[in-house]
Amino acid sequence: MTQLIFGKKNKLIFQDEDHFFKALGFLVASSESNVAKFVLEHNEDQGAWGHECRVRIYSRLDEFKALFANKVTAGVGNCIGRINCNDYLAYLESDFNFNYTGTIVKADVESSIPPQHRNSFDDGYNL
Template sequence: MYKKSFGINGQIQFANEHEYYKLIGFLAKSDGSTSLVWEHNEEQGAWGSEGRIQIYRAILPNNVGRLSLSAGVGNIINRLNCNEFVQDIVRNHGFVMGVQQDKENVLETIPDEFKKDFEEGYNA
């Protein structure tokens, strides 16, 4: 569900709901641009699990919010670490871990007034 800011350190911030739903559309693409992962870092002695969005393309669509990206590894260009946002899109928008998302399942969760924003992100 829309909030202006996600994450303890504000890793994801939106100016408005249009940006939020455009990012949701972009993440629902299932074309290899992104993947959703839950890394169990505590198994390697780190602080704890992290919800991450892995990004495999260099250019992101405009107006999808302010994202605090960190460098990726290998073919991952950037990562977006934000447990709160990953939990939000899984719980409220039908996302699943991995590369493949069910567009129609996600689209059902989008209010009618923001479906155009979703489609803009999806087609970016």
């Protein structure tokens, strides 16, 4: 079964597996089109507990807010929003071939998606 709850405070919660895979498809498409970028911020250098894995959003903020309720925060400059959730991005990397620190390859991610959720992934990818 797919994990649907991530984080400790202000948790990222997906309603069901279809919602999870739709959001994943949208993230892959957003990466390909430079609507979003995935960054590793070394906040431990500034006294924080550790690094933060972030999704920086540059466009399509309404879609991000709809898919990632309660996790989209304000951006800075041309970054119009951010998603902060180390647990979520680590899970995508470990279980869904999601290389957020490099190039995200759609075929690699797709190969990890159970067949019964492929339509949900495609729906998100084609939003």
